Amino acid sequence: MKKIFLTFLALLCASHLILAQGQTAVLKGKVISNEDQSPLPGALITLGENSKIGIADGEGSFAIEAAFGTYQLRVTYLGMIPLELEVTLPVQDELLLSMDPDIRSLHEVTVMSTGYQDVPAERVTGSFVALDRDLINRRVSSNLLDRLEDVTPGLIFNRGLTTGRNTLSIRGRSTLFSNTQPLIVVDNFPYDGPLESINPNDIDQITVLKDAAAASIWGARAGNGVIVITTKNGAVGSPTRVSFNSNVNLFEERDLFYVPQMDMGDFVDIQKSLFQTNFYRSQEISPNRAALPQTVETWIALRDGKITEQESNEIINRLKNQDLRRDLETYYYRPRVNQQHSLTVSGGGKDNSYLVSMGYDKNLQDVYGNEDDRWTVQAKNTWNLLQNRLNWNVGFYLSKSTNLTTTQVPNGEPNARLADNQGNPLQIYTNLSERYLGTVTNLGLLDWRNIPLEEIGVLDFRSNRMDGRFQTGLSYKILDGLSAQVSYQYWMNRGRNREHNPESLYYVRDLINRYTQLGNGGVANRPIPLGGILDLEDSDSYSHTLRSMLSYRKAWGRDHQVNLIAGTEIRDLSAESNSMRYYGYNDQLGTSRAMDYLTRYPYVYNPTALFTIDPRQAHTGSVDRFVSYYANGGYTYKNKLDLTASVRKDQSNFFGVEANRRGVPLWSAGLGWTISQERFAGFLNGAFLKGKASYGFSGNLDKNLSGSMTASYFNFPSNSFVPNIPGANIVNPPNPALTWERVRIWNTGVDFESKGGRLRGSLEAYQKTGLDLIGQYEPSLSSGFLRVTSNYASTQTRGVDLTLGKDWLKGSLKWKTDFFYSKVKDEVKVLDIEYSASALVGSFANANPVPVIGNPLFSIYSYPWGGLNPDTGNPVGFLDGEPSENYAGILSASNLGNLQFHGPARPTDFGALRNTFSFNGLSLSFNVSYRFGYYYRRSTVDYFNLLRGQIGHGDFHARWMKPGDELITQVPSLPSTANNTRHLFYANSAVLVERGDHIRLQDIRLGYTLDQGKLSWLPFRSSEFYAYANNLGILWKASSDPLDPDFRSARPVRSLALGLKIDF
Amino acid sequence: MKNILPALAWLLLCLMNFSCEGFLDEKPQKSILVPESALEYQAILDNYTRVNISAPLPFIYSDDFWTTEANLLRLSPWHQQAYRWSMNPYSTGEIPEDYFNVYRKIFTANVVLDKLAENPRWSKKDLDDLRGKALFWRAHGYFELAVLFLDHPKSASSEGRRIPARLSSALNAPVGTLNSQQAFELILKDLEAALPLLEPTTQYPTQPSVFAGYGLLSRIHLYLGNYDQAMEYGLKVLEGNFKLMNYSSLNMNLAFPIQNFNAEIILFTTMASISVVAANNTAFIEPNLANSYEAADLRRRLFFSNSAGFLSFKGNYTGRSEVFTGVALDEVLLNLAEAKVRTGSISQGMGYLNQLLRNRIQNFKDLELSDPTLALASVLDHRRKSLVFRGLRWMDLKRFAANDSKVMVLERMSGGEKVTFETRPEHMQVSIPSNEIN
Structure with missing residues (x-):
């Protein structure tokens, strides 16, 4: 091992000794745009094979010192066609280098960033979406992922009751019960922390990887797609840039009357x-x-x-x-008010580049006295050493967020009164x-x-969270085209929730009183002592990731290019949390009392109820370990044919029983063909056309399963007979065959662009097949298990993503339109369990799918509706095909065969249309989004609970009251007694199912930019004032239901943000 | 330069090698327990809710209680069916919880027995202790199944009812079936094998001691009509350190004067909670039974309370309103009294009964009966009064029908009509779900 390092170091030194010889001259020049003759500051000038580098300054000027001789000079600038020419030093005059804009690359981000490598878009055979800074910053939000919505083909934010924690889907869902969320990669490493700790202002680019060729380099965690986030960097040789962004976002007040309630x-x-x-x-x-x-x-x-x-x-x-x-x-x-401020300083010297940024967010939540804030700091630097052979980068990222809750909204009877007419608090x-x-x-x-009113601002619940990352990487060019990289990331997250409930709170007084033991004429004993209650929860997690990689890039003439990477990666993530409660807590003195958690005490108001005191102690811990090997290769023939392949093997500690099940090898292959490069493509008249196809596998896992028989310890509940011996539940039977889920993905597509780039777009079709999915089946009950999980189920998702961009007007008034359309259709293929009718009709509110072979994972089912009985207003269903009011009979006779299947519960067709106008620095854009092809279930009056004393829905007033009403309403009559089966039938009947299809005006953004290039007196390079209005409302919907199809319980609040961005 | 590639390859290989030693053996969740130690298997058997909870069906089928139509509606549908003595209470789609829960207990015991079959390197004490407890609980589970789902061996017809025979925890192990005869062979074999392994005392009475084994065997042999063995095992229980509580020394002002882990408890198990019993005072005592307690009988005051004009169950040996289904000294004395009387030792039998009643009734004068029929009637009368709401009545009705050919007619009101049930042996087997036996 030592020897190898020494050899390595020796080689590093040797490469340093390549010397420049002879006389030198200074090459001076200026880089300008051919379009308006404006300077192009930051343009990169490289001279010759040994890569002497210069950067154009603010006036576009540069100077490079080099030995006499003939060199190939190359100038590159984002959005311009690279310029190449031969120069022979010395040159007397200053060179004037005039660059032409690259129409195509202005519209498209030119690289696909996978987290392992950046691939030029022309060379990509897979499916990806790249969002640049402008698109990311178009929206105003403190959350990063929000900014992907309605601009990313194939990606949808799930809404409604089935969402649960599965907020994002990229090209549908290819698992039943395992992890559903895409892998998120930040600065080349999988991100372990909460996304809330990332400041959106620090983001440079987001790349969404959608198919196997793009994502399978991430192997077993790529089954749900990958979101690659890259933060901003400084640039070598650029002057110091300071940029400042600040905005205030004002929200509407919450509408508690949104869901209608009966009078x-x-x-x-x-x-x-x-x-x-x-x-x-x-x-x-x-x-x-x-x-x-x-x-x-x-x-x-x-x-x-x-x-x-x-x-x-x-x-x-x-x-x-x-x-x-x-x-x-x-x-x-x-009304909620969010403010966001950020400051970024970046730049670079001859051999290094740096970026330092700070961000501060403060949100006043919509309940008085509750607020949260976030500080973020990042600092990074990159050095090019040993004449650019060695590249070293270091980055620190720190985020600290605090959430303060001083008020909780009380629950009470619907007509409870919190204050009298004079505003005095009431009990x-x-x-x-x-x-x-x-x-x-x-x-x-x-x-x-x-x-309750006396407790406004009295609570003291604080949660603090500190999230930090440290990254460093070394990249060494061994030979021309061959380089080795080692990179490492340490991540940590520390959180503390501190909930101090002072004794003055009702919650505390109530708890103390309940347990109080009365004696002769008064209090004999207080098992829960006087004083406050302090709940603490500390969590601590960290991860180490180490990656080593070789990359090789070589071109043979103009015809053949190869690009290979291979490496290994080790990850180790640990997390731990401990929570505890202290009774009798005195916040001034910091004292609490020792407690007896074993004795069962009778409640003071009900001596027959015996309870121990809740110790509120809990501990969790987890360890994720991965060892992975990966390789990816690309071959390009004559700049028109691309072949790519990748392979990855992941091993983890999740599947421990049989060593050969630990790892899963996953691979992909892709083909790209730039047809417009072909000689016979003359008929395209200079338009660009590329076809591509890919096939491969990515994986997914469920961290909650294990191949061994597992049990879990539990504490007996506070009312148990035996409170203090450990008990263990057997959670799952041994399943030695348990393994990773796999997703097989086909993707084919074309990218096209008209000559001149006014019309551009892409069309892709895909098929994803979930294999070895972890599903449940029902074994014989005498096994002791109701359900058993194993890898056997399968799903299939098919879809299309279409994007179109069109420049209608160019010149001083610009108008462009961006449009996308995505279609996703999923279907369960293999399953061995039949869910009951009540589970199927209840699936509309279940965050886990209730799968049925041949139907979408999330579907809406209902009892067929037979209208209202004209004499009684009773709902009518069908039993054995005949109209019936025997609700218990209908419910128990229902099965998949006689339920009504409406369709998917999640949109199958969605997209957005964005128009952008700009004129002399003024820009206006608005985004219209649409979702089609899905159903939802409306809520309605629940007579069962109403007749048990709970207030009902506003549909109560539309109910059947007299014969004839059945012609104008479908709301049944008020029954004389609480009848649960009648309610269950009606609430899950077909009459309440609505189409979710709608079109909404999502947002409008108005910006005004002042540019030093045009107004030379400005003290800064440029500045932008902007206003952004979000959640503007529904333009059209299929259903006559007054509520928003996607927001059933609370209206999405409108917001207006005003901001200012200045670049110095 | 040529040396570099091999050198880097070495570097990569080093990283790979490092990865393979134990790195991936770490368990992913702290809370996941892959049971290995004796202590962990002990914890699996100490899981009260999976092991010590009995099925409510025998209680619902009993003639101990009735309730109002409104309260009835709060029961699960299959429990409502059971209230009407349906022997096929589960409708399609319903999970037959009573059946499933008992098999889950048997699975739990089998998990421990399967581990023991691997000869783990534990101390002999641990091995014996766990084997004894696991065998005990498996027998306990099969006995519950036999009383509910199988014929009484004495009245079994030739084809007879059968239940799945689970003797291993393996999910896909081949499963045979047991008829009543075979089930009791298994039960007795397991229990007799457990006896030498069980400890005389346990930390809590929720864990089976050797006396719990004797007590359960006494109960089972009484059910089978093997009165000599019922007596033999009952006498062994008396060697233990259990004492009758004198009910007159209890503090009647307490909500629950009887403690849960009291001196009479030999094995502590409870019935799965059902709403009519859970603290609502809505399980009313069958009126004839309620009227049969004398004024001086402390059992009436301790077990019941007046609620809405009726006598309702308050709670007894659990120290709260739940139904105790375990083994206690009073049951063992009644077993002894009955076995003695039935085998002709009437005065000895009456001796056990008087010993019990002295601690149950104020100013009690010993019963002196010599007529076998009257003596047996008296023992059974007090068995009913003492063991009310103990989950034992269905077992008693079933053995009376099979052993004594005594058929009773039970009556309840349900759905506005009178429902009757004749305790004929052929009526007293609950159907198991049809797909459980192929």
Whole structure:
């Protein structure tokens, strides 16, 4: 090992000794744009094989010193066609190098960044989308991923009830229950931290890798696609640039009245009839002393002669006009305000480049007293050493975020009143009844009143999170074309949640009182001591990643080029968290009390309920380890034919039982053919046309499974008979054959561009097949398992991505349109379990798919609807094909065969249309997005819960009330008794299923740019004022349902951001 | 220059080699336990909710309680069916929890037994202890299955009911079936093998001791009508350190005067919670039974409370409202009394009964009965009064029908109509889901 290093070092030194000899001269010149003769600062000038480099300064001028001789001079500048010419030193005059704009590359980011290498777009055989800085910065948000929405073909943000944690999908979902989220790579390494800790202002480019040829270099984690994020860098030889960006984003106030609710007067009438039929009786006399609604307490007081009829009527009439939502809007909610500021300094010397940035975000949340902020700092530097043979880069990234909660929005009866007419705080009853609380006032218990308004700003919940990355890399050019790289990343994330509940909080007083043991005439013992309650949760994670790689690039003449990389990677990620609770906590002195967690205490209000004290202790820990080998190769023939192949093998500690199941080799191959380069392509008249195809595999895994028989320890609950011995649950039976899921991907497509570049676009078609998917099946119940997971299921996704760009107007008034359309259709192919009808109709609200062979993973099913019975207003279904009101019978006789299948629950056709106008520095763009081809289930009045005392949906007022109403409404009549099966039938019937198709005006951005190039008196290079309005509203939707198809429970709030960006 | 490529290749290979030694053996989640040690297998057997919870069906099928139509609706559909004595209570699509939960207990025991078959390097004490407990729980599970799903061996017809025979934890192991005869052979074999391995005392009565083994064997032999063995094992229990509580010394002012781990408890198990029993005071005592307690009988005051004009169950040996289904000294004394009386030792039998009743009834005067029929009637009467809400009644009804040909007619109101059930042996087997036996 030592020997090898010595050899290596010796070689490094040897290469340094290549000496320049003889006389030298200085080559001076200026780089300008041929279009408007403006200077091109930052243009890169390379001289000869040994790569003497110069950078054009602010005036476009440069100077390079080199030995006498003849050289090939090459000038490159982003967006310009590279210039090459031969010069012989010495040259007397200053060279004037005039560059032509490259129309094509102005529109397209020229590289696909995979995290391992940057591939020029022309050489790519796979499918990817690259978003440049302008597109990323078009939106204003503190979250990075939001900025991908509606600009990335094939990528959709899932909305609605099935979303769960699966917010993003790239080309659909090719797994049933395993990980669904794409791999996120930041600066070439998989990102382990929360994305919230990345400042969007630091981002230079985002590349979304969609097919096997693009993504399979990431192997077993690429099955859901890969998002490669690259942060900004300085440039060698560029002057110091300072850039400042600041914006304020103002949101609308939350609309608590968005989902219609029935009229309070009608609700109180229902409560009245429930009271009269003794519905509340069992709660009234229950040993749990449960709180009853204010209305019911009033009627009880009237019944028991404690108040008069008149007093009662007064209270009831007031409650009929009271609405908790109004009080919440008055006392708790405010418009959210987010502000974001960032400062970046970058530049470079002769041999190095650097970038330092800082960002600060502060968000005032929509509840008074709650806010969060984020500080980010990054610093990076790159050195080119040993005459550019050795490149060393170092980068630090740190982010600190804080979330402060001082107010929690209270729950209460829908007509609870938080303040009287003078605004004085009022008591509400949430756990224990007014009657009970009246009997315990003299026992020495703590004040047991719950007065929410007195607790505004009183909580002290803080969560702090520190996220840091350190990266370094060495790249050494061994030979012409061959280089070796070693890179390393250390990542850490430390978080602390500190929830201090002072004794003054109802939550604390209530808990202390519950456990209080009464003796003769007063308090005998307080098992939960006086004082506050402190909950702490500390989490700590870190990872090491080490990658070594060889890359080789060689061209033989003009006809053959190869580009190879191969390497290994080791990752080790550990995470740990510990949480604990302290009782009797005194925040001034920092003291708490030792506790008895074993004794079962009777509650003071219900001696029959025995509970131990909750210790709230929890510990988690995880270790992810990967060892991977990878290689990728590309061969180009005559700049028109590209062949690529990649292979990767990942091994991890997730599948431990059989060593040969540990790793999975995955590969891909791709072919690209630039047809317009062919001689016979004259018919294209100079237009660009390229075809491509790829095939390969990527993988996916489920971290929650294991091949061994696993068990998990648990703590017995606080009411258990045996609270202090360890128990273990067997979680899954041994499954030695468990292995990685694989996704087989076909992709074919064409890229095209008209001559001159006014029309450009691409069309791709793909098919993804999920193989060895982890699915569940039902074994014999006598096995002791209801469901068993194993690798056997399969899904198939087919789709199309189309992008089109068109410049309608060029010149001083510019108008361009960008459009994309994506189609995704998925289908379950292999499965060995039949889900029950209730699971199928319930799938509309399930974040896990309820798969059925031949149907989309997420589908909407319902009970067929037979209208309303014209005599009773009862909903009618079908039993054995006949109209029926036997709801229990309908539910139990339902199965996949007789349910109505509507279609997918997620959009199958979606995209966006963006128009951009610009005129003399003024630019206006707006994005219209659309989603088609899916269904959702509307919510409606739940009579079952209404007749058990819970307020219902506003559909109540549209209900059937008299014969004839069935012609104008589909809302059933109010039944006389709570009937769960009638409700379940109606709530899951076909009549409530709506088409989700809609078109919305997502956002508008208006910007005004002042440019030093045009206004030379400006003290800065350029500045932009911008305004951005988001969530502007729906333009068209298929359903007449007034609510937004994608936002069922809360309206997306509109926002307006104003910002300023200055580059010095 | 030519040396560089090999040198770098070496560098890469070094990295690869480093990776392979143990690096990938780390377990991914701290909370995941791949059980290896005796302590971990002990924890698997200490999983109260999977091991010590009994099926509610025998309780629902009993004539111990009735409830109102409204309360009935809060029960699961199959429990409602069971309330009407349907022997096919599970409708399609429903998971027959009572069946599944018992097999899950058997699986848990088999997991331990399978591990022991690999001869792990544990101490002999651990090996014996775990084998004893695992065999005990497997027998316990099969006995529950036999009482619910199989015929009584005495009344088994030739084809008879069968249940799957799970003797290994392997998911895909071939599964035979057991009829009633075979099931009891297995149960007795497991329990007898467990006896020499079980400890005389355990940390908690939730874990089986050797006395729990004797107590369960006494119960099983009583069910089978093997009164000599019921007696033999009952007597062995008396060698243990268990004492009758004197009910008159309990503090009647407490919500639950009887502690959960009291001196009578030999094995602590409870019935899966069902809503009519859980703290709602809505399981009402069958009226004839309620009326049969004398005024001085402390069992009535301790077990029941007045609720809405009826006597409802309050709770007894769990220290709260749940139903105790374990083995306690009172049951063993009643087993002994019954076995003695049935085998002709009437005065000895009455001796055990009086010993119990002295601690149950205030100012109790010993019963002196010599007529075998009257003596047996008295023992059975007090068995019913003592062991009410203990999950044992269905087993008793089934053995009375099979051993004594005593058929009773049970009655309940449900859905506005009177439902009756005759305890004929051929009526007393619950159907198992059709796809469980091929």
